[in-house]
Amino acid sequence: MNHKTSPALSVRRRQLLQGTAALAAGLAMPAIVRAQGTGPIRIGHLTPRTGFLGPMGEYAVLGATLAVEEVNAAGGALGRKFELLTEDSVNPQTASTKAQRMVERDGVHSLVGEISSASGLAISQVARRAKKLFMQTGCNSDELRGANCSRYMFHLEACNTMYVRTVGQALLRDGMVKGKKWMAFTADYAFGHDLFKRTKHFMDENGAIFISNDNLPTDATEFSASLLKIRQQSPDIVISNLAGNQTTNFTKQYNEFGIDIPFAGADMNMTSIWGAGKNGFSGVWPIIWTHQVQAPSAQEFVGRFQKKFDKLPENQAVNDYLAIKMLAQAMNETKSDEVDKLIAYFESGRKFDVLRAREGYFRPWDHQLVYEMYTVQPAENAKDADKFNFMQTSAPVPAASESLEVLAPTQQENMCTFA
Amino acid sequence: MATELIFIAQQVVNGLLLGSYYLLIALGLSIIFSLGGIVNLAHGAFYAIGAYLIVFLGDQIGYGLAFVVSPIAVAILGMLIERLFFRRFYRADPTLSLLFTFALSMVIEQALRMIFGSSPLPFSVPSFAHGMVIVGNFFYPIYRIGMLAVALAAVIATWALLNKTAFGKIVKAGINDPDMVRALGISLNPVMTAVCGLGIGLAGLAGVLLAPVTGVQPAMGQEILTAAFVVVVIGGLGSFWGVVLAAVLVGVIRGLTSYFYPPASEASLYLLMLIILIVRPRGLLGERFERLE
Numbered sequence: 001m002n003h004k005t006s007p008a009l010s011v012r013r014r015q016l017l018q019g020t021a022a023l024a025a026g027l028a029m030p031a032i033v034r035a036q037g038t039g040p041i042r043i044g045h046l047t048p049r050t051g052f053l054g055p056m057g058e059y060a061v062l063g064a065t066l067a068v069e070e071v072n073a074a075g076g077a078l079g080r081k082f083e084l085l086t087e088d089s090v091n092p093q094t095a096s097t098k099a100q101r102m103v104e105r106d107g108v109h110s111l112v113g114e115i116s117s118a119s120g121l122a123i124s125q126v127a128r129r130a131k132k133l134f135m136q137t138g139c140n141s142d143e144l145r146g147a148n149c150s151r152y153m154f155h156l157e158a159c160n161t162m163y164v165r166t167v168g169q170a171l172l173r174d175g176m177v178k179g180k181k182w183m184a185f186t187a188d189y190a191f192g193h194d195l196f197k198r199t200k201h202f203m204d205e206n207g208a209i210f211i212s213n214d215n216l217p218t219d220a221t222e223f224s225a226s227l228l229k230i231r232q233q234s235p236d237i238v239i240s241n242l243a244g245n246q247t248t249n250f251t252k253q254y255n256e257f258g259i260d261i262p263f264a265g266a267d268m269n270m271t272s273i274w275g276a277g278k279n280g281f282s283g284v285w286p287i288i289w290t291h292q293v294q295a296p297s298a299q300e301f302v303g304r305f306q307k308k309f310d311k312l313p314e315n316q317a318v319n320d321y322l323a324i325k326m327l328a329q330a331m332n333e334t335k336s337d338e339v340d341k342l343i344a345y346f347e348s349g350r351k352f353d354v355l356r357a358r359e360g361y362f363r364p365w366d367h368q369l370v371y372e373m374y375t376v377q378p379a380e381n382a383k384d385a386d387k388f389n390f391m392q393t394s395a396p397v398p399a400a401s402e403s404l405e406v407l408a409p410t411q412q413e414n415m416c417t418f419a
Numbered sequence: 420m421a422t423e424l425i426f427i428a429q430q431v432v433n434g435l436l437l438g439s440y441y442l443l444i445a446l447g448l449s450i451i452f453s454l455g456g457i458v459n460l461a462h463g464a465f466y467a468i469g470a471y472l473i474v475f476l477g478d479q480i481g482y483g484l485a486f487v488v489s490p491i492a493v494a495i496l497g498m499l500i501e502r503l504f505f506r507r508f509y510r511a512d513p514t515l516s517l518l519f520t521f522a523l524s525m526v527i528e529q530a531l532r533m534i535f536g537s538s539p540l541p542f543s544v545p546s547f548a549h550g551m552v553i554v555g556n557f558f559y560p561i562y563r564i565g566m567l568a569v570a571l572a573a574v575i576a577t578w579a580l581l582n583k584t585a586f587g588k589i590v591k592a593g594i595n596d597p598d599m600v601r602a603l604g605i606s607l608n609p610v611m612t613a614v615c616g617l618g619i620g621l622a623g624l625a626g627v628l629l630a631p632v633t634g635v636q637p638a639m640g641q642e643i644l645t646a647a648f649v650v651v652v653i654g655g656l657g658s659f660w661g662v663v664l665a666a667v668l669v670g671v672i673r674g675l676t677s678y679f680y681p682p683a684s685e686a687s688l689y690l691l692m693l694i695i696l697i698v699r700p701r702g703l704l705g706e707r708f709e710r711l712e
Contacts, residue, residue, distance in 0.1 A: 049537070050537075050638060051638065054537045054636075054638065055536075055537050055538040055539060055636065057537075058536065058538065059538075108649075145640075157474050188682050213674050214681040214682075215681060215682040216681055216682070216684070217681075217682065217684060217685040217686075219642060219685055220631060220684060220685055221633040221634065221639070221642055221643075222437065222440075222632065223676050224431055224436075224437070224672075224674075225433060225677030225681070225684070226564070226677065226681065228426075228429055228433060228678075229426075229678065230421075230431065231558065232426050234427075245539060245636060248504050248539050248634045249633050249634050252543065252631075252632070252633075252634070253632060255543075255632070256543075256544055256562065256563075256632065257551070257560055258550065258560065259549045259551075271538045271539070274538065274541060275538060275539030275540065275541055275634055275636070276543070277541025277542065277543050279543035279544075280541065280543050280590075281712065328619075371697050387541060390704045
């Protein structure tokens, strides 16, 4: 065996080395440019675009797109443009892989988006390791703000407790809790289970009588067995902890089965309401925002969104829009894109226009954005209304005289330590 | 106890009704596979097209007319696709048709997403079919009973077509021995076109029927396709009554699981399939196919 390298091979190896070096230099160039702060600031946007959360994800992308356009039209942040990279996050594993790639290969400044709490947790772990900001816009699980909280993650989406307390206030007002028998139907994954826990806590605390809870698979589209069960058990009220397309189908079929038992739920999105249609929508539901919110900034946003996309904005669009606008505002006001400075800025209690009557702010100890929420139910004249306005949005919850923080869990209820 | 029994009986009846939805889709899947050897992974996408058509056409030409036109339009689309594409795969490696129909399903789903958006479209039970049928302790929506009637009529018509006509005899002969049929001077090409039109049209009809019940959204086809495959596998390839029996069985098992242990309602189908495949690998009433072995 001759170990001497042949001249031909050695040349090839040398060329290979040179080539690799040149390639590496080429790859490193954008990093140098970025470090000098002249290139665009890249924002990595991840959200489910397909599957049962897909309809909301579509609005998330529209909201983010509009925000980037507005930021750039106003001169960008620190004199640099924002550049949006969007990807379908699919599931926790894919979300984690794509987040990793956005951080390492695409060199994004921060991550925005997500709806599934499980995927949100996966992205948050990537963000924490890479010391990047993650503005999460759709994950509801309380645990993400509690046991799984992170110094790098900020929550524009309301948590489950906030949803439950919002609809709970409406139910208490209507005398639908104390001494009432209730049945629950829950989406069979982390979000649904967490939501059911919060709902049960609220109902128990306020003297309701629990009958049963059924966990339903997220891919189920047909609920006749559950609806027959409701008619058999005849509870005083039915509570849905379902998610995404499940909510649309369950609500539609609830009406189809002619069930007149009061119906309420702890999570609702405008896509589900529009999807159920005016003949299919029923019940009382909490929601973070609707196009019917009368605050001037909300209506201006509705106008801009409609002009650009020729449709009304949905609640999910608002969170992703606000996240990107807040990032730009934070960079411009701190005159920095350093993550530590931005975190300190968001933790300072700085108030933001959140397209509602009152301004919102992040709580420094768990990074939850607190804001006014609403309940939504079929409008009195629903039959005559157009296909986008057959629902009515309540006055803001909490009332103007109360602190915005009454809906969110206290430090004792949902402990968070930024390790 | 008596009331509990009525509840269970009601869930069994509900399961039978559920079975009829699976049946419409599984039947088409089964006949296209039996005759052409094509595993049509795009079958669910045609179901989705049926649902979108009734929503779209319902606004333009009224529910009644759209109800008739939509499944026929889907059937014509099916025949076109057979003429243009499926035909090339009958004698090819089955992997190719698998890849092709998988790609076709994605193209259709994304096209629906691009045209109509990914949000579910609102569509409710037509006003004339609102209300419930109530007999003693038994109650059921009128619309679903109507659905059952339409589905049964379609299945009986399909059975008659395949068993009582000359066309059906050619189809059956073609399933068993295509080469002999060709040797006898009968061209299977137009037969295949008609069979694909029929099978895909049945999927379109299922979409039309289910549009007011489940959400009309681009991924709806994928959701039902897996269940339809389970029905075909349990029933056994090439067996009309096998598919019918399997659809009823799957519906009832799913209905009862939804009642007693809801989290397993979707998983129950797969458990049933597993057991049947262990006990009887070719399915309940499946025949042996030389060319598939």
